[in-house]
Amino acid sequence: MNNLLVIGTQWGDEGKGKVVDFLAPAFDIIARYQGGHNAGHTVYLEGKKIVLHLIPSGILHPDKIGVIGNGLVIDPGSFFKELDDLKSIGVEVNEKRLAVSRSAHVIMPYHPRLEKISEAQRGKKMIGTTCRGIGPCYEDKAARWGIRIGDLLEPEILREKIEENLAVKNKIFEAFGQPTLEAGPIYEQYRKFGEGLAPFVKDVSAFLYQQVKAGKSILFEGAQGVLLDLDHGTYPYVTSSSSTAGGVATGLGLSPKQITGILGITKAYATRVGSGPFPTELKDETGALLARKGDEFGATTGRPRRCGWFDAVAARYSCRINGVDLLALTKPDVLEGLSEIKACYAYEYKGSKLKDFLADPHVLDKVQPVYRTFPVWEDSIQHLSNEDKLPAGFNDYVKWLEDELEIPVGIISTGVAREDIIYIKEKCSRLLGAQAEKLFGKH
């Protein structure tokens, strides 16, 4: 059976939700391995916009099992809200359809508060985080102060851990002149969360191992993007988890050998939310036009996304460190309103041409992108679902991209709706193996 990883090759918001939503019917399990409710995976279903933050977007398909791995940080309040929201649109999620790792870490009420202090302390150098407590929760995990989902099910341990944490955290709040927190109410609230979560809690690693042994297939759903990875992104302007392919094994307790293919999602231009280097950023009217036409506002925070030209140097790096097999190109239709299209293929740095990305803000802040210019293709590609109808100018642009990245483009999104998508069957079939038959039938 094939187990496919879907990963964002830029700074997140590449349109992973829609691609996962299309591919999900061909897989048995959809598993997330990192991040938390900082993510926002948008899917349009019968004209309705649905944004999922924590629960894998494959859950919208009634016969699929969603998995939340140990690599995630979970805000239980947000988890239950998402279950309620799903119920309100007729998607029932019970313990047979969703498993939560007992080793995932819990975002506690002090985490977002600590994050606000940390961001304020940085001043002009603030990361521009989603302020959901993601970073401080991962900090506690690494510092071995963390409270895990399994702890919510053990009232005495939970109380002790909350008290131990507050003994330290309250000192920080005092030092910054902020009100301290009391253990009692937090304990009561989180104990109840534990009761609600209990049916979903599983040893996810053992569960997935058994499922793989039984011949089931898994779709791994990456969150954020490669360039926001804690180790390989533009540190310190990154998220606090491993969004690269390596995160799958540690974030689910599964052998890396189980990933049989990697699909990289690439937007036809670039966006970034929050601070940090962005060599191809457009701070002019073209950037504003991309933001408007592409509806580039954060799915989680509503913040406007910074927009810029496609950056093949950065995308090549992402594909290299993840071993991307196939690309899905999203939102190329957004470029149609422009007078010309540019794409960066190299950087000028200290008098020489760089073709390799260095994920270092000191370098990236000083590089000058080198662009190739393309005319806008002759006919619109919007809402197309058949590759034969793609205009020649668009095909030239895609060919250039494939040559630059040395990876084929097998999927092209042509609009926001579920059906606005083109699958180049030969290219997808090679990657999807047995799953291709389920999606496209025998051919």
Ligand code: IMP
């Ligand atoms: P954090 O993940 O909230 O700690 O934020 C760290 C950085 O990652 C900030 O620049 C955020 O804007 C960015 N970020 C976090 N999650 C997402 C996402 O799902 N899409 C895009 N950017 C994100």
